[in-house]
Amino acid sequence: MFDFIQNHILTLIIFIPVIGGLIILFLPERHNLIRWSSLIITLIPFTLSIMLYAGFDRSVSGFSYPGGLQFVERYSWIQAFNIELFLGVDGLSMPMALLCTMLCPLCVLASWGIDKGIKGYFFLFLLLETGMIGVFCALDFFLFFISWEVMLLPMYFLIGVWGGPDREYAAIKFYIYTLIGSLMMLLVIIYMYLSATPHTFDMTRLAQLGAGMEFKTLCWIVLFIGFAIKVPVFPFHTWLPDAHVEAPTAISVILAGVLLKMGTYGMLRVNYMMFPDVTFKMSMFIAVLGMINIIYGAFCAMAQKDLKRLVAYSSISHMGYVLLGMASLTEEGLNGAVLQMFNHGVVAAMLFLLVGVIYDRAHHRRIDGFGGIASVAPNYAVISFLAFFAALGLPGLNSFISEALVLLGAFQKYRIITAVSATGVIITAAYCLWTIQRIFLGKLNEKYAVFPDINAREFISLLPLGILVIVLGIYPHPILALMKPTVRFINNLITGSGI
Template identity: 40%
Template sequence: MGQLLIILLFLPLVSAVITAFSGRSAKYVALISGIASLAVALFAVVNFTADSSTQFVINYPWIATFGINFHAGIDGISMITVLLTNLLIPIIILASFKHQYKQESAFFALILAMQTGLLLVFTAMDAFLFYIGWEAALIPVYFICAIWGGKDRIKVNIKFFVYTVAGSLFMLLGIIYLYLQNPAHNFDIQALYNLSLDSQQQGWIFWSFFIAFAIKMPIFPFHTWQPDTYTEAPAAGTMLLSGIMLKMGIYGVIRWLLPIVPAGVQHWGETAIILSIIGIVYASLIAFKQRNAKRLVAYSSIAHVGLISAGIFALNTQGMQGAMVQMLSHGINVVGLFFVLDIISSRLKTNTIEELGGIAKVAPQLAIVFLIILLGTVALPGTNGFIGEFLLLMGVYQYGIWAAVIAGLTIIFGAVYMLRMYQGIMLGKTNDLTIGFTDIQGTEKITLYIICALVIILGVYPKPILHISEAAVQHLLEQVNQKLISVN
């Protein structure tokens, strides 16, 4: 079944090349590729055995002199992120249909190229391959934001690029050090898991990886690139960044940081939780003051990711399972929110809340789907956001009651500022700007109906997602605990 993973990895890359030369048909070629990749991913899910093993493994010598292999596979943890990537890419492509982009073929080819980088990150079992995927996912989205972004795109994207490259260099140093400590002189993930490192070594390796992952998520205080980048990026760029790319950081913590340097996590994990909780409160308070709806959702994302990070570093099953579910739910919800705001912005040329109002009267279908997605975001029971945030709070509560109390503010604050945003945009009286607003149609309807269906289905029946990751999560925590016992 290794051939399945080869198809999954290289289908979007081949499609990106074809799309680049497809001219006016580029968006249709890209959509067909996205749907085909989703079909392959769903086939992988159906044929996946929900245990702790790694399946669909491929392992080919690549740069043999340095012990580098093209080694990849899928377990229950990576299956969630692979599914998320292949689910959201066709949705993001479909959401982009209503726009007319200059150099359209290049735009959609870059989305597919980024998909390949993302899938490499989520399936790599070789640290060097993981790093290649990490950088390969960054380059396309940088060009998407720099070429098709807003008026301040160059300045904002330079900041984004400097942040992420600096973080990547820290991680590269950590990877090289681990390679030098490995008697087998290779980058194999299991060999790195089995390394015997003292507490001091694990401490500095923790920070070399954590900084890279914290920037990508992002969590406080490594977040300052995010609001400006989300605001200036084109809609598809914002969706890619928020829906999928930030999950690279979360996945990196789970897959690489925890099992390689558990003593470092034990020593510095409290610091990571404190930073995560500070980020929750800080981002929520800043969100209250935002007049631009897109920036408000950007700060909301920081708060939600802060809770995911805290749940992971709590090092228990509930927190880890909550992170798995919430990665998927947050990706769906945030893509839906940014798409709604893109619809409003493309019609009215503004996302300033004070300039809007009364849109529900002239666009009732948009009002309904917007509300469903928003309720998923604020974790209303019965929506996809609820089970993830409930498990995350349970995990943080097991770590410490006060940490859970403060982290729980993300739900309370989120409900207030998100519903207030909805009220300002959709309710009240129409004005001269919004009176002529037209309701959703065509691909807008299809995209938003799919997202709303996912919000409800995953909220009512999250068991399949929990089942996929459960055994892998428990195995990972057992590995961490066993290694902690041996170190201590």
């Protein structure tokens, strides 16, 4: 039994959610039963991914099998096209898989209040989880694409049916944007498949594809745009505020915590690992985009009146650090970028959960509509302070380390861009503190004289994140050690190809 789990651990992590979701469809329509079973179903992959974490060999690196990839499983799927169920993790996907499986049970907790179409909700949610983990673990390009696309359907309904007042618009906008990106990706994937001899979707083999530089550059740009829509990178970001604001709390958490990382993960996995020479030429371009994201996102966040929209724009700003770190092509920068992906997943999830808590009580999210909440809901206030301080990069909390690493790495290459980006830290601090002041401090708004403090369920969903924020702020080694060899490998690959 144990051996079976050990040998098929990735398959289990990926497919348990969707199988559980199908079972849920056939359970009797009792709300608590469905909630608890979803919670249990999402806890299984989490437990398995802890096993994955424990068994992960932190010393190997490389993008090949046998080689750097671990827990590899390989089964033939469609023989006619050489499509395989080819799964594996390395230092890049391991933290992401961990983040994703960790957030899902917390999101189930945050979805406790859903009562309309509850079966459908949890089925779609679990389907979404399968897609997300699939993207991080797929090493077959076709499987990668299928997982990437499979998320569209649940996401459309989760935003569109269970979302806020403007949900119809947000859902279709999200769908169209993402579909544009993924169809562009599909064309490149097909092209790469056809250029390889023999035809293959195996990503490790496609990485060695020899082709003309012009062709590669074109592929690189198209793929980059496809991923950039998901991140989202500046001109393609407009779907994000709508989708985040209208989505129900748990889905905002997934969007900010996992889906955005998929964009940068895709860039690192595909653009960086498969086209290192083009990446070397394009790094400046990525750095500029990262800088725009940081500054633009931060200024937009500052201008928002709606708390959830503010958090959404802050995500754009924080993803800018990931881009900047990636563009630096130094070990510090890349480590910082991947760590920032993990850290932002934790912090953004926390912020969205906190917004959900306040919205459940006040039924609005206008920042100006509150005041002095700290005096009536002290526990809630403390956790919110922690989250906002983490977001603004207070030393001792997790984001500080990743942002510092990013700036440290980037400064070695782009002095001016990094200097400009660093001002983003100040703007971020400004809007975070200003928000804290307007909501939690000052005179108590009489309307909220009776404001129930955070309850046990909400507290439990926030607690693990809060602990991570503090622990990783002091001792980031558990996550950094996972990614270090892989990051070094990527860095050598790219700087080596540029010479």
